[in-house]
Every structure is written in structure tokens, then in C-alpha cells.
Amino acid sequence: MTTPWDPTTPGVLRLPSGRLVRGRGLRNPLPDGPTPTFALYLLGREPTAVPWDSRWICWPDFWLPSDRAAAREALREAWERAPSERVEVACGGGRGRTGTALACLAVLDGVPNSEAVKYVREHYSKHAVETPWQRRYVTHFS
Incomplete structure (x- = not known):
């Protein structure tokens, strides 16, 4: 079993179930410490290969x-x-995109769709989920 994220690490979101997921911006350097064992990359074009398991979702900025x-x-x-x-x-x-995806993970974890954006803004970043259509996507996510 993999050692989980340290919950005090910047960017780590604790979901209500206790699951820990790290959100981050790829334009910033990879943080010190443990690397992911699985990553979900939300970009308009395929990302550079990484040495851990990953998936790419084609998701243009904004x-x-x-x-x-x-x-x-x-x-x-x-x-x-x-x-x-x-x-x-x-x-x-x-x-x-990261905030929107984290809000969708919160929905999967039991947070009501109508409260998921607020949850992620309170527990991850107050700037999470940038556009009205991203908020609407979370509201209708299932």
C-alpha cells in the first residue's frame, strides 16, 4: 500500500470520506516530497510523459x-x-479545471452538487472553479 499524502501539504484536499487528493498547477514546479502514484491531467493537449500512472482528459483552459x-x-x-x-x-x-474536477470528486464522495464548489473553495482554493459553465458542470455532474 502506498503512503498517502500528508494532509497538511499545500494543495491536498481532504474529502468528507477522508480520501486525500492533491490539486496543483502544472506551470509550477513539481513540489518536493512524494510524487503521485496516479495523476489526472486536465489539458487541451496531451501532457509530457511522467514516471507514474496517469490519464489525460482533453479539457481546454476555461x-x-x-x-x-x-x-x-x-x-x-x-x-x-x-x-x-x-x-x-x-x-x-x-x-x-482542477477545482472543477475536485468539486466533481467531492460530489462522488457525497457532497451535494449544489455545495461542491463551495466545499472545494473552502478546503482547496478560494479561486477554484473559474467560470459559470464550470460551476454548472459540477451542478449537473453525476
Whole structure:
């Protein structure tokens, strides 16, 4: 079993179930310490290869995933892996797309859709989820 994230590490979100997921911006250097065992990258183009298991969701900046069914499947995989792995969710800046994905993980974890954005803004970043359509995506996520 993998050692989980340290919950005091910047960017680590604790979901109500206790699952820990790290959000981050890929334009920033990789933080010191443990690396992810699984990462979900939310970018408009395929990311550079990494030495850990990862999935890419085509998700242009400020928009929504290009393939919503694939995004839902990848988010569910990240949520399912989080209890026993160091899961990271990342986009360019670590706010809009990452915050939206983290809010969707919160929904999977039992947070009501209508409260998920607020939860992520309180526990991850006050700047999470940047656009009205990202908020609407979370509201309708299942």
C-alpha cells in the first residue's frame, strides 16, 4: 500500500470520506516530497510523459472536458484510487479545471452538487472553479 499524502501539504484536499487528493498547477514546479502514484491531467493537449500512472482528459483552459463521458470515467477512477494511492489532479494553473474536477470528486464522495464548489473553495482554493459553465458542470455532474 502506498503512503498517502500528508494532509497538511499545500494543495491536498481532504474529502468528507477522508480520501486525500492533491490539486496543483502544472506551470509550477513539481513540489518536493512524494510524487503521485496516479495523476489526472486536465489539458487541451496531451501532457509530457511522467514516471507514474496517469490519464489525460482533453479539457481546454476555461472550458469543459471535450468528452464528458470519458471525463466522468476518469474522475471516478481517481476517486476510487484515492483511498490507497497518492492521486493528483492538475491543469495548467491548478484553479479552474482542477477545482472543477475536485468539486466533481467531492460530489462522488457525497457532497451535494449544489455545495461542491463551495466545499472545494473552502478546503482547496478560494479561486477554484473559474467560470459559470464550470460551476454548472459540477451542478449537473453525476
